[in-house]
Amino acid sequence: MDLFVAIFAGTVIAATPLIFAALGELVVEKSGVLNLGVEGMMLMGAAFAFWAVIAGLPMPVAILAGGLAGAAASLLFGVLALTFLTNQYAAGLALAIFGSGVSAFLGRNFGSAPIDALKRIQVPVLSDIPVIGPMVFRFDPMVYFAIACFLVITWFLYRTKAGLILRTVGESPETAHAIGFPVIRIRYLAVLFGGLMAGLGGAYLSVAYTPLWVENMTAGKGWIALALVVFATWRPLRVLLGAWLFGGMTILQLQGQALGIAVPSELLSALPYLATIAVLVIISQNRQMLAQHFPASLAKPFRPAS
Amino acid sequence: MIPRLELRNICKSYPGVVANDDISLSIMPGEIHAVLGENGAGKSTLMKIIYGAAQADSGEIYCDGRLIAAHDPASSRALGIEMVYQHFALFESVTVVENIALSLPGRFDLDALAAQITDLSQRYGMPIDPRRRVHDLSVGERQRVEIVRCLLRSPKLLILDEPTSVLTPQAVVKLFETLRQLAAEGCSIVYISHKLDEVQELCDSATVLRNGRVTGTAKPKQTTSLELARMMVGSQLPEMHVSPAMPGETPVLEVRGLTAAPRDRYGVALEGVSFAVHGGEIVGLAGISGNGQAELVALLSGERTHADPDAIRIGGKPSAHLGAGQRRRLGMAFVPEERLGRGAVPPHALWQNAVLTGHRTGIVRNGLVDRGKAAAFAKGVIDRFKVKANGPQASAQSLSGGNLQKFIVGREIALAPKLFLVSQPTWGVDVGAAAFIRQTLVDLSRAGAAVLVVSEELDELFEICDRLLVICQGKVSPPLIRRQTNREEVGLLMTNRASGTKGKDLALQD
Known part of the structure; x- marks a missing residue:
C-alpha cells in the first residue's frame, strides 16, 4: 500500500511541469499558432526561477520570475511569427534552441549545490487521513495550482465568449477578422500565456521537482508537452490525463530501475516517452473528434486584409 | 410612400474595370426586389456598396428617405440592413448558437439565445437545432443559420446574394416561403440572382444589370423569361441541339x-x-x-x-x-461537384491543373513534366471551350465559377473519355x-x-x-x-x- 501511495504521489508531482507547459501550448494552438519552442521556454523558466532563488528572492517571486522569463521568450516568437509572419515552425525551433543556449549560459554560475525545494503544504487534519492524506493533501502549492489552471482553462475555452473567440480565431482567422475581432492581438495574448505557462512548468522543475541546476534539465519535456497537445486532440482533459500517464510511467521506470529489473536503464528511461505517445496515438484515431477540436488554421500565418 | 432604400447614380471602378456605372434603383418597404445579371455584371459589388462593405466612387444612398453619408457594415446593421453572403461566414467547429452569439452584442447567454433561435427558426418555417455543430450541417442548413442570424436583429432590409445556388429544390421552396412571410411583415428584400425562373416566382420587381450598367427594369411576373434573358445576356441565348440518342x-x-x-x-x-x-x-x-x-x-x-x-x-x-x-x-473521366479543392487546386496555374488529369496524354515523360506541352494542352482547352482566362499561367482561383467549370469539363473532355x-x-x-x-x-x-x-x-x-x-x-x-x-x-x-x-x-x- 505504501508503494502504491508513493507511486501515486510521485506521478502527480512528475506530471505537474507537463501540465503547465502542455495546457499553455494548448491555448496557443487553439488560437491557430504553433509554437514549437516550449522546450526553450521551459528552460528559460527553470534557469530564471533558480537564479532568483539563489539570489535570495522569496519562492513565489522566483516562480513568477520563471513564468515571466517564459513569457518574455514567447514574445520573441510572437514578434517573429505574428508581426513579421515568419514561418512558425522555423521560429519555434529557433526559440527552442535559443532558450536552451541562454539557460545553459546563465547556469554556468549556478554551481551544483541543491537549493531548498518549494515547501509542501500539510493541510491540517486532512493530511493525516491514512492513504488519502498523503495521496491528496500533502503536495506543494504548485501541484494544486496546476489543477486549478486546468479547470480554469477548460471553463474559459468552452464556457466564455472570450474562449469561443479564441477558438474561432484558431479555426478561421479570416472569418474572425471579418466579424471584427482583433486576430493578431488575440494571438499575441495566447502566445504570451503559453510562454508564461511553459515558464512556470520549467520553474517547477528547477525549484520543486529536482531542486538543483542541471544543464538541459527539461530533458525533452517540452517536446512531450507538444506531443501531448496533438495526441490529446486539443482537449484539456486528455492533456491532463496524458500528463499523468507520462508522470506515472516516469515513476514506474524509476521504481523498476531501483528494483534492478534486468533491462538497460536507458531503455527504461525511454519508456514514459514511448508509452505516452503510443497510448495517445491510439486514442487520437477518431476523425470526427479531430474535426471538432483541431484548430483548422494551425501554423498558417495570417495577415489581415487592409 | 418613402422608399426603404434608394440608390442614385452609383458608380464604382476597380483598376481596369468599371464594376458599377450610374446605377439607380429604389425599393419599397415589404418589396422583394431582384437584382438580376450574369456573373461579373456587377451585382455583388452593388450589394457590397449597399451594405457598406465597399464604398461607391460617386452617387448617393438613401435609407428611409435619409442620406447615408459615411457607411460601413456596422452602420448598415444599425440602420437595419443585413446581408446573407453567398459564401457563409460560419465557424465549422463550433455550434450554431455559438456562431450566432459571436456576432451579437450583449450578454453571453447561450441557453437564452438557443431558445430564441429555436423559436424564430420555427416561426419562419426553417427549423435548425441550435446545439448542432456547423460542420455537421448541410449547406441548406448553414444558410438557415445565416438567415436566422440576420433575422434575430429584426432587419428592415435583407440582402441575399445568390441564396439558392447551394440549395435543393425543396429547400428553395421553403426559403421562398420564409422570404414571402418576411416581406409580408414589412421587411424589404434584395434578391441577387441569375436564375430567371426563381426571380419570376418570387420577386415583385427586378433591376437587370449587364457589364455594370442597368439594362432594364421589369415586373418579373409580367415579363417573359426570354425578355429578361435578353436584358441579361444582351443577345439571343444559344439554343440547345439535342439530337436523338x-x-x-x-x-x-x-x-x-x-x-x-x-x-x-x-x-x-x-x-x-x-x-x-x-x-x-x-x-x-x-x-x-x-x-x-x-x-x-x-x-x-x-x-x-x-x-x-x-x-x-x-x-x-x-x-x-x-x-x-x-x-x-x-x-473514365470525372468532374466532381467541388470545383475548387477537388476539381482544381485553387492557387495553381491552369497548366498545372491540366497536368493533374492530363498527365497520360504525353505531358509527363520519364517522370518529368514537359511544361511546353502542358501549357499547350491547357491553351487548347481554353481555346476550344471558350474559357475567359489570362492564358495557361492564370491561377485556377482567379477564374469565375463558370469559366473554371468550363476549363475543368474541357480538360476532362480533352482526354477523349469513353x-x-x-x-x-x-x-x-x-x-x-x-x-x-x-x-x-x-x-x-x-x-x-x-x-x-x-x-x-x-x-x-x-x-x-x-x-x-x-x-x-x-x-x-x-x-x-x-x-x-x-x-x-x-x-x-x-x-x-x-x-x-x-x-x-x-x-x-x-
Whole structure:
C-alpha cells in the first residue's frame, strides 16, 4: 500500500511541469499558432526561477520570475511569427534552441549545490487521513495550482465568449477578422500565456521537482508537452490525463530501475516517452473528434486584409 | 410612400474595370426586389456598396428617405440592413448558437439565445437545432443559420446574394416561403440572382444589370423569361441541339447490386443500386441532396473502392476494387461537384491543373513534366471551350465559377473519355456558361461516349438526358425514358419514400 501511495504521489508531482507547459501550448494552438519552442521556454523558466532563488528572492517571486522569463521568450516568437509572419515552425525551433543556449549560459554560475525545494503544504487534519492524506493533501502549492489552471482553462475555452473567440480565431482567422475581432492581438495574448505557462512548468522543475541546476534539465519535456497537445486532440482533459500517464510511467521506470529489473536503464528511461505517445496515438484515431477540436488554421500565418 | 432604400447614380471602378456605372434603383418597404445579371455584371459589388462593405466612387444612398453619408457594415446593421453572403461566414467547429452569439452584442447567454433561435427558426418555417455543430450541417442548413442570424436583429432590409445556388429544390421552396412571410411583415428584400425562373416566382420587381450598367427594369411576373434573358445576356441565348440518342449495344458503365455503408454519421447507405449507361447516351441521376449521391459518386469515381469487383464494370471489366487512377486508365473521366479543392487546386496555374488529369496524354515523360506541352494542352482547352482566362499561367482561383467549370469539363473532355461522370455540372455557373456546358455534354455523348450526370436541377436533366434515374434514401429507381416521363413522376420518386417514416428527419435536414 505504501508503494502504491508513493507511486501515486510521485506521478502527480512528475506530471505537474507537463501540465503547465502542455495546457499553455494548448491555448496557443487553439488560437491557430504553433509554437514549437516550449522546450526553450521551459528552460528559460527553470534557469530564471533558480537564479532568483539563489539570489535570495522569496519562492513565489522566483516562480513568477520563471513564468515571466517564459513569457518574455514567447514574445520573441510572437514578434517573429505574428508581426513579421515568419514561418512558425522555423521560429519555434529557433526559440527552442535559443532558450536552451541562454539557460545553459546563465547556469554556468549556478554551481551544483541543491537549493531548498518549494515547501509542501500539510493541510491540517486532512493530511493525516491514512492513504488519502498523503495521496491528496500533502503536495506543494504548485501541484494544486496546476489543477486549478486546468479547470480554469477548460471553463474559459468552452464556457466564455472570450474562449469561443479564441477558438474561432484558431479555426478561421479570416472569418474572425471579418466579424471584427482583433486576430493578431488575440494571438499575441495566447502566445504570451503559453510562454508564461511553459515558464512556470520549467520553474517547477528547477525549484520543486529536482531542486538543483542541471544543464538541459527539461530533458525533452517540452517536446512531450507538444506531443501531448496533438495526441490529446486539443482537449484539456486528455492533456491532463496524458500528463499523468507520462508522470506515472516516469515513476514506474524509476521504481523498476531501483528494483534492478534486468533491462538497460536507458531503455527504461525511454519508456514514459514511448508509452505516452503510443497510448495517445491510439486514442487520437477518431476523425470526427479531430474535426471538432483541431484548430483548422494551425501554423498558417495570417495577415489581415487592409 | 418613402422608399426603404434608394440608390442614385452609383458608380464604382476597380483598376481596369468599371464594376458599377450610374446605377439607380429604389425599393419599397415589404418589396422583394431582384437584382438580376450574369456573373461579373456587377451585382455583388452593388450589394457590397449597399451594405457598406465597399464604398461607391460617386452617387448617393438613401435609407428611409435619409442620406447615408459615411457607411460601413456596422452602420448598415444599425440602420437595419443585413446581408446573407453567398459564401457563409460560419465557424465549422463550433455550434450554431455559438456562431450566432459571436456576432451579437450583449450578454453571453447561450441557453437564452438557443431558445430564441429555436423559436424564430420555427416561426419562419426553417427549423435548425441550435446545439448542432456547423460542420455537421448541410449547406441548406448553414444558410438557415445565416438567415436566422440576420433575422434575430429584426432587419428592415435583407440582402441575399445568390441564396439558392447551394440549395435543393425543396429547400428553395421553403426559403421562398420564409422570404414571402418576411416581406409580408414589412421587411424589404434584395434578391441577387441569375436564375430567371426563381426571380419570376418570387420577386415583385427586378433591376437587370449587364457589364455594370442597368439594362432594364421589369415586373418579373409580367415579363417573359426570354425578355429578361435578353436584358441579361444582351443577345439571343444559344439554343440547345439535342439530337436523338444512338445508344451502343453493350453498356460502358454497369452497376450491379451495389451496396455500401454511409460515408459518415450523416451519410446515407446505398442499397442494391443497379443501372447501366451505354455509349452514345446521357443518363441523369436526379434526387434531393443527401440521399446517397455523395456515396454513389465516390464509389463510381474510384475515390472509394468496393470489395466486390463485379459491383461496378467499366467497359465490361470488373472495376469496383480499382482506384481512381486505374479507372481513368480504362477511359473514365470525372468532374466532381467541388470545383475548387477537388476539381482544381485553387492557387495553381491552369497548366498545372491540366497536368493533374492530363498527365497520360504525353505531358509527363520519364517522370518529368514537359511544361511546353502542358501549357499547350491547357491553351487548347481554353481555346476550344471558350474559357475567359489570362492564358495557361492564370491561377485556377482567379477564374469565375463558370469559366473554371468550363476549363475543368474541357480538360476532362480533352482526354477523349469513353465514360464521362459529372456531378452538378452547372452549380453556381451563369446562364451562358451553363448552356455551353450542357451542349458540350450532349455533343460528347453523341460522339459515342457514355455520360452520367448527377444533378439536383431537374430542368437541366430534362433538357439533356435520354434516360433518368432517381435516387432516394440510398435506393436508385429503375430508369425512366425522358420522353415518357414528367416532372411530377420524377418529383414523386424523389420524395415518396421520404414522406414515410423518415419524413421528419428530412424536413430537418433540408
